[in-house]
Amino acid sequence: MRHSVNTAALRKSFSRVYIEEAALSHDKTARILSNLPDVTPVTVKDYKHVFNRPGQNAALQKQAPALILAVKKPPYLYAGAPVCQSFGEAHFTYTSCAMNCPYDCEYCYLQGMYPSGDVVLYVNTEDIFAEVRRVLKEHPLYLCISFDTDLTALEPVTGYLKDWAGLAAEEPGLTLEVRTKCASYDSVAVLPVLRNMIFAYTLSPDAVIRAFEHRTPSLERRLAAVKQAIHDGRQVRLCFDPMLHIPDFAEVYGTFFDQVFSEIDAEAIRDASVGTFRIGADYLKRMRKVRPSEISYYPYTLSDGVYQYSPAENTTMLRLAREKLLAYLPSDKLFFWEEMT
Amino acid sequence: MLYVCAASETLSRFPADFIQLNRDSQTDVLTLENVTPDFRPSPSDAALLLAPVPAGMPEKACFRVVRLTDAGGRDRYPDLLTASSFPDAVLHYGPExxxxxxxxxxxxxHFPPERLQVYLCPGDAEILKAVLSEAEAFVSLPASAEPVLNASEQALLTSLCGQFYASDAMKEELERLLIYLHFHCADPTETVSRFMKDCPPVRNRKEGKACLASFREYCSLT
Known part of the structure; x- marks a missing residue:
């Protein structure tokens, strides 16, 4: 039987909580702990003593992850990586108020990025907010807040989305992107509807979800959440990214795109992004070590330090996506991540 | 089967419901006194050894023992290593x-090092439960030292390396491709045989490299 992470399960899924000494007296620490009544906190001097230890097995930790509360040190904002879709935004930036995610996707770059499968929550979000406000005095900001985690899935524990929505409501120059696979809409439903807060739902065919996106909601449930968000008047983005080169690719993805737009009103979405799987060479090397699989050992092509499908494979996959999606969406609403050459 | 093992004196400090909790088909509680020389666990079995937290360590915390050292700091069991999300501890061999x-x-x-975990933990029910859940996850995984390729796939790799006049770099790539096929195909040996049937004869490393390029493409299309 397949289990996805739901709110109740999330509350119970953290068997242990480690708290960095500097985070002990923080108000967000108290808030998070109040949402986790069943755990036993352990105080540690520095969160890196737990998160960055050598000899960890992230795949194993994913099955019983610990939660680590810590204080983030600068920098608080990062320039968007070249492998990420910028949506043509001039000030494409991201921030990490959390590291790691309750889901367990086999292709996820976080496995190559972090030495641990445990989840870190930074409790000093007010420092990140202050930096955002400082930058906004210089120029508008397009900020992705859910790249290295899934903030929507973690919302029942953190309440961070609510905080971010409060900031976005006060700062019209700020545009937030909240990337998620979470189908639980309860945490989103209570947020104000804002023009500058984009909910970006990652969608995949059910065959891909079952095979590679462990503990995530089914396509049906994700589509239900998308429909609710649209119904409430939210800014909704659909992310068909990463597309995977699976057997019967054309048939699986062709049917998938048709299914999505048979249920979703294409005119109601803000835009959509499309990209094939790609990953930095260092991350893939580590992924192969911690999680050998058909994803990590696929014969990719290395180009500019990024492993990706061959140009011929990319062309085939993106052409199919383009042809299918242009039947539903105008070209100015479609953003393709083209292969790096 | 996961054997949760502790001395009877240690077990007596644990909550009764914890002991009951573990008496199911996949987990058994074993007291030290029952580990006799004729005890015969199967190769897939693993053991979780629970011991009291020694003096000087936080009482509410739980530690995975990664090394046992004698009084002079020399490793007694340097291979005692399993994965864990708990803080590690180097346990010094002493009276406590x-x-x-x-x-x-x-x-x-009775258990190889990669199938044996040692935890220092208090008798706290919640912490015991957390240790157990982690240990159960551990036992479901293959031992970390276990290679991905099985014996026949390893033999296939050796054979392909010979046929392709493979350099070290080519050998590494062939191994990666075979690991991919291991996860991707029901029968990697058959898949490779199909490729080799249409492969032209390889007489030197240059031709081997060309053949490897074709094999790479073949794998991505399989």
Missing amino acids: TAETVALYERLAS
């Missing part, structure tokens, strides 16, 4: 850890 060492020595004769 005599029980742990005795338990380990007794268990070590």
Whole structure:
């Protein structure tokens, strides 16, 4: 039987909580702990003593992850990586108020990025907010807040989305992107509807979800959440990214795109992004070590330090996506991540 | 099967419902006194050894023992290593850890190091449950040292390396491709045989490299 992470399960899924000494007296620490009544906190001097230890097995930790509360040190904002879709935004930036995610996707770059499968929550979000406000005095900001985690899935524990929505409501120059696979809409439903807060739902065919996106909601449930968000008047983005080169690719993805737009009103979405799987060479090397699989050992092509499908494979996959999606969406609403050459 | 092992004196400090909780088909509680020389676990079995937290360590915390050292700091069991999300501890061999060492020595004769975990933990029910859930996850995984390729796939790799006049770099790539096929195909040997049937004869490394390029493409299309 397949289990996805739901709110109740999330509350119970953290068997242990480690708290960095500097985070002990923080108000967000108290808030998070109040949402986790069943755990036993352990105080540690520095969160890196737990998160960055050598000899960890992230795949194993994913099955019983610990939660680590810590204080983030600068920098608080990062320039968007070249492998990420910028949506043509001039000030494409991201921030990490959390590291790691309750889901367990086999292709996820976080496995190559972090030495641990445990989840870190930074409790000093007010420092990140202050930096955002400082930058906004210089120029508008397009900020992705859910790249290295899934903030929507973690919302029942953190309440961070609510905080971010409060900031976005006060700062019209700020545009937030909240990337998620979470189908639980309860945490989103209570947020104000804002023009500058984009909910970006990652969608995949059910065959891909079952095979590679462990503990995530089914396509049906994700589509239900998308429909609710649209119904409430939210800014909704659909992310068909990463597309995977699976057997019967054309048939699986062709049917998938048709299914999505048979249920979703294409005119109601803000835009959509499309990209094939790609990953930095260092991350893939580590992924192969911690999680050998058909994803990590696929014969990719290395180009500019990024492993990706061959140009011929990319062309085939993106052409199919383009042809299918242009039947539903105008070209100015479609953003393709083209292969790096 | 996961054997949760502790001295009877240690077990007596644990909550009764914890002991009951573990008496199911996949987990068994084993007291030190029952680990006799004729005890015969199967190769897939694993053991979780629980010992009291020694003096000087936080009472509410739980530690995975990664190394046992003697009084001079020399490694006693340097291979005692399993994955864990708990803080690690180097346990110094001394009077306060005599029980742990005795338990380990007794268990070590029946379980290889990669199937044996040692935790120092208090009798706290919640922490015990967390240790157990982690240990159960551990036992469901293959041992970390276990290679991905099985014996026949390893033989296939050796054969392909010979046929392709493979350099070290080519060997590494062939191994990666075979690992991919291991996860991707029901029968990697058959898949490789199909490719080799249409492969032209390879007489030197240059031709081997060309053949490897074709094999790479073949794998991505399979």
